[in-house]
Amino acid sequence: MKKRLWIKILILIIILAGASGVVYYYHLLQQFDVVNIELHTDTPSGSILYTDKTQVKYEITVTLENIAGKTQTKTHWPTITTDNALCNISDDGILKVRPDVTTGTNIYVTAAYSQGGLEVSEDFYYTTRTLLEDTIDSNGIVTNPQAPDVLVNKQRGIAPEYKPDDLVVPNVQFHQTNETVKQMRKEAAEALEKLFDAAEEAGYTLYAVSGFRPYDMQANIYNYHINTYGEVYANTVSAAPGKSEHQTGWVMDITAKSAGYDLVEMFGETPEGIWVQQNAHHYGFIIHYEKGKEDITGYAYEPWHLRYLGEELAPKVYESGLTFDEYMVQ
Ligand SMILES: [Zn+2]
Numbered sequence: 001m002k003k004r005l006w007i008k009i010l011i012l013i014i015i016l017a018g019a020s021g022v023v024y025y026y027h028l029l030q031q032f033d034v035v036n037i038e039l040h041t042d043t044p045s046g047s048i049l050y051t052d053k054t055q056v057k058y059e060i061t062v063t064l065e066n067i068a069g070k071t072q073t074k075t076h077w078p079t080i081t082t083d084n085a086l087c088n089i090s091d092d093g094i095l096k097v098r099p100d101v102t103t104g105t106n107i108y109v110t111a112a113y114s115q116g117g118l119e120v121s122e123d124f125y126y127t128t129r130t131l132l133e134d135t136i137d138s139n140g141i142v143t144n145p146q147a148p149d150v151l152v153n154k155q156r157g158i159a160p161e162y163k164p165d166d167l168v169v170p171n172v173q174f175h176q177t178n179e180t181v182k183q184m185r186k187e188a189a190e191a192l193e194k195l196f197d198a199a200e201e202a203g204y205t206l207y208a209v210s211g212f213r214p215y216d217m218q219a220n221i222y223n224y225h226i227n228t229y230g231e232v233y234a235n236t237v238s239a240a241p242g243k244s245e246h247q248t249g250w251v252m253d254i255t256a257k258s259a260g261y262d263l264v265e266m267f268g269e270t271p272e273g274i275w276v277q278q279n280a281h282h283y284g285f286i287i288h289y290e291k292g293k294e295d296i297t298g299y300a301y302e303p304w305h306l307r308y309l310g311e312e313l314a315p316k317v318y319e320s321g322l323t324f325d326e327y328m329v330q
Contacts, residue, residue, distance in 0.1 A: 032064035032072060034116030039078060041111070045124040048330070049107060050131050052099040059093055060113045060120070078111040078120075086128075103130045103149035103328065104313030127316065132156075132328055145248055148187070148310045151328050152245040154235075154298045160215040160242055164249035167212055172196045175207040175261040183212040185249035188284075188308035192252055195276075195283035195306075202279075204272040209263060209304070210253040213246035236300045245288070250308040259304075268303030277303065281318035284311040293323045 043049070043056040060076040077093035086107055088096050095109065105128045112121040135144040136156055144150050145162045152158050169182045170189035173196070176182055184192060192208065199206050213221075219241040225234035238244075245251050255261050256272035267273040268291070277287060286309055289302040307324065309317060317327045 028067045029070075030066070032066045034062055034118050035065045035071070036063040037061070037113060037115065037118050037120045038063075039111055039113065039120050039122050041124070043124075043126075045126070047126055048129045049097045049126045050129050051097045051101050051103075052134075053131060054097065056095040056109075056124075056126075057093060058095070058111045062115055064116075076113060076115070078113040081110050081112075083108050097128050101128050102147050102310070102313070103128060104310070104316045106312060129328070129330075141242075148250060148308065149313060149328075150245075150248055150250070151325060152243065152248060153325060154240070154243050157242040158215075158244075158247050162247060163214060164212070167249055170196075170208065170211075170252070172208050173205070174209070175255060176209050180217070181210045181213060182208065183249065184252055184308075187310075188250050188252070191284040191308055191311070192306075195280060195285060198279065198283065199272065199275060202275055204256070204275045206254050206256055206272055206276070207261060208252050208254050209261075211246065211251060212249045213244055215241055215247060218242070218244050218247065236294070236298075239299075245307060251288075252306050252308075253302075253304045254306060255304055263302070263304045265301055265303065268301070273303050276306070280306060281314040282311075284308055284314045286314050286317050286324060288324055290323060296323050296325055 038061045040059045040061060041057060049056065058078050058080060060078050062074045062076060063071055064074065065071045077091065080089045080093065080095055086098055086101050086105060088098055097107065107126040107128060109124040110121060113119065130149055132151060135142055137143055140155065141157050141159050142150055142152060145158050146164065164185050166186040167183040168186050168189045169179065170184055170192045172193055174182055196206050218239060222234065222238050222241055225238045253263050255263060255267055256270055258270040258272060259267035268277065280286065285306040287303055288305055288307040289297050289299040291301040294300055317324050320327055
């Protein structure tokens with residue numbers, strides 16, 4: 001009798017152990033461990049981000065697996081960080097360049113995520129572009145005359161009353177007596193001083209001639225050219241009033257003694273002109289109206305006309321081999 005009781009107890013233990021084993025196994029089946037984390041984005045590194053337009057989406061796919069080899073995936077969003085305050089980032093993994101960021105700005109982004117002991121971290125690089133159609137009104141007047149990437153040309157005018165509020169006379173040698181046209185915007189003036197100093201160090205003496213040009217002065221010059229040469233020629237050498245980027249304050253015409261202190265095409269062949277052509281972009285300037293690009297820019301070759309774009313954008317435009325006008329519509 002005693003022996004049978006023990007057998008019963010033993011059977012009961014076996015049943016309970018079996019049952020708890022099943023329960024435990026069932027519990028294990030519910031447990032999923034992270035086996036893989038992948039980061040996805042719709043915008044590859046190296047892309048152009050249009051300011052306030054392009055939305056970069058980042059997404060994390062986490063793959064989980066249980067003891068029976070069954071997998072499931074879950075979507076999360078990574079933590080996105082940038083090295084500066086140029087972007088707006090939302091919690092659901094969307095990055096957008098802030099509205100005031102200008103063309104050619106470098107954006108570095110890191111997207112990272114970790115879960116269950118695994119982690120993923122990827123770096124992205126982008127460059128920005130302002131959309132031309134976002135910076136012009138229905139009258140063909142640019143809405144961003146103050147921006148260093150403003151494009152002013154025969155299709156994109158500048159308001160007659162526009163005058164930059166930070167004009168200064170750069171501390172360089174001038175071949176000019178009119179104090180108004182000696183002016184440039186402060187940032188460009190400082191860059192011009194560096195450019196002239198570097199030229200001097202390389203053995204080339206440059207002279208500044210003509211920078212800021214207000215609307216009424218443009219009108220006088222234009223009318224003079226029309227009266228002297230006729231309208232067709234006048235349009236290739238001077239801008240109709242309100243169509244000159246000199247009004248932005250981002251421009252300086254320069255020359256050298258070997259070009260007779262003049263604004264002439266042969267400046268481009270002088271040692272000074274060649275040095276400027278090869279080096280201006282290091283200081284934030286480009287030669288806007290280049291040889292062979294007359295059909296695109298609408299202007300004759302002007303090796304003396306320096307346009308300030310900033311130290312990030314100017315080298316990019318220079319290295320692209322494109323005119324600034326072409327670069328902006330890529
Ligand atoms: Zn000029």
